[in-house]
Amino acid sequence: MGTIFGHTHGLKASHRRRLERLSHRRLPPDQIITPELARALAELSHEMHRQVGVLVDRKGRIEYVVVGDARQIVWPDLRRIRTSSGRFCGLRCLHTHLHGEPFTEEDLTDLALLRLDVMAIVEVTDQGAPARVHVAHLLPAQPGDPDGGSVASRFQFLEPKPPGQLGVNFLELIESLEEELARNRRLVHPQDERDRALLVSVTTGSLAEAEESLEELRLLSESAGLLVLDTLVQRRKEYDPKFLIGKGKLREVLIRALQLGADMIVFDQNLTPGQVRAITAATDLKILDRTQLILDIFAQRARSREGKLQVELAQLRYLLPRLTDADTGLSRLTGGIGGRGPGETKLEMDRRRIRDRIRHLEEQIEALRTDREQRRQRRRRAQIPVVSLVGYTNAGKSTLLNTLTRSCVLAEERMFATLDPTSRRLRLPNGEEIILSDTVGFIRRMPPDVIRAFRATLEEIADSDLLIHLVDASSPYLEQHIEVVERTLRELHLGDIPRLLVFNKCDLVAPEVARNLCRNYGALA
Structure with missing residues (x-):
């Protein structure tokens, strides 16, 4: 006996039996809908005064029977049945x-x-008979349409016709659409094997900012090794809580991701655990x-043991409140029958293990922090001045350190190329020696978990006798960068x-x- 989903409260037993029998029907795979199925849906919908729908796979099997109310239906x-990027989910929706x-x-x-492969709407007459069928499907990106365009360029609406006169070979239609989606993906940077990302920003303030x-x-994103396909911005009065x-x-973002063959969506704002779950429920793309x-x-950048420990600590602190149990049917794994106590769910065990790992990492970092403090005390006893290079990420701090001290510290034209602090001795023209330190770059909205985890590293700056605040003069946002670093x-x-x-x-x-x-900033160059 098939399961009926949706608004089933108050259904008559006869209606339930007829709905259950729908799940045993088979459609010819090449037809979107048959007149017989359209008639069955229309009669049930008219008698119950509720929308009725089915989800049909590409072999013509009815996978889901769903009941809505008079105005809408919830699927x-x-x-669990999503497919790979660049493909539809393999189900057509008829309601x-x-x-x-x-x-x-x-x-x-x-x-x-x-x-969905397609969405088909069956009009129901006042006599409970099917009238016309409206069919729509998503469109691949069109040439000369770089930003997704209007609704008309994102959806194809077929001419409404009676159920037996649609004249569309469903399998050929889907095959051609998926071939075009795959072709579009190959055309966009065909030799590039990096993960493909769509960037999204939401603001309640200035669009320019x-x-x-x-x-x-x-x-x-490029520094992380992603291939950025497109960017989208929305301005709202307030953020949507969900x-x-x-x-x-x-909807527009997910259509654009499908059209361009994106593997993930990257948000410029930090998402709450609930928002991550809600967006993930709407798509199989990585968020x-x-x-x-x-x-x-x-x-990716951490090289030293200390740097790796600090990064892992920041990641676990970020992960802990976002850890969820995807399968709500999981039973408790310890205790219960044959044991003592109520037991722990897998989610509780995972959280406990993460907390234990966080404590262990904190102890290790504290030990390294003590070592750093001892080295700083030796430098203070030697009375060697310490000068630290600070600034926005990618301002050129490592390059300057290499130039002045003839070192070979990794310096690249990308953000956060340097993560582990580096110190070198530098002899000034007057013969005096100083310690010149390179530090991790700053960035706007620096994650608090990162600042907490890198406390031991940032304490290196605290013992400096002078800070050289390095600014990229070629950046169009240098004023904002200066303010971020100072703040x-x-x-x-x-x-x-x-x-x-x-x-x-x-x-x-x-x-x-x-x-x-x-002249304006009282600075050197």
Whole structure:
């Protein structure tokens, strides 16, 4: 006996039996719907005064029978049957409308979010007979349509016709659509094997600031090894508590991801655990937020034992409140019958293990912190001045350290190329020696978990006699970068250390621009 999903309360026993019999029907695989199935759906819908729908696989088997109310229908969770990127989910949706209305926003949203093969609407007459069938499907990206375009360019609406006169070979239609999706994916950077990402930002303030932040997210994504396919920005009065962005915009994002063959969606804002679950429930794409992306970069860059420990600590602190039990049917794994106590669920065990690992990492980092403190005390006894290079990420701190001390510290034109602090001796022209230290770069909205985990590293700055605040003179956002670094230093209680503002990369700007910057900020170049 098949399971009936949806709004089943109050159904008559005869209606339940007829709905259950629907699940035993088979459709010819090449037909979207048959007149017989359309008639059965229309009669049931008319008698119950509720929408009735079915989800049919590509072999013509009815996988789900769903009952709605008079105005809408809610589909069950389809995550377990999702397929790979660039393909539809393998189900076509057929359901009734009682009032002759065409596709609603909810219908198109379901078509996009569930990645359905097609959505078909059966009009039900006042006599309970099927009238016309409306059919829609998603469209691959069109040439010359770089941003997804209008609704008309995202959906194809077939001409409404009676059930027996649609004249569409369903299997050929789906095969051609998926071939075009695969072709589009190959055409976009065909030799590039990196993960493909779509970047999304939501703002309640200035669009210009949001676009600036999104550009920084693009640089972060490329630094993490992602291929950025497209960016989307939404301006709202307030953030949506469930999805962060509006449901309509989420539909647009997921359609665009399907059209371009994206593997993941990266949000410029930090997502709450609930938002991650809600967005993940709507798509099988990987979902990242800004903090996750930064932590991933840190994990790639960490070379020293201390750096790896600090990154793992930050990742676990971020993961702990977001850990969920995907299978709500899991039984308790210990205790219960034959044991003592109520037992632990797998989720509780995972959380306990993470807390234990966090404590262990904190102890190891504290020991390394003690070692660092001993080294700093030796330097203080030797009375060697310490000068630390601070600044926004990718300002050129490591390159300057290499140039001044003739070192070979890794220096690359990408964000967070340096993660582990590096110190070198430098002999000044007057013969005096100093310790020159390179530090991890700062960035706007630096994740608190990162700052906590890297406390031992950032304490290196606290013992400095002078901070050289290095600024990329070629950056169009240098004013904001200066403010971010100064604010971060104040938050770390390092604002009282003497600082020297120095503009770097002046070869990338006109000499007059460099002179004006130095004059306006009282800086060197």
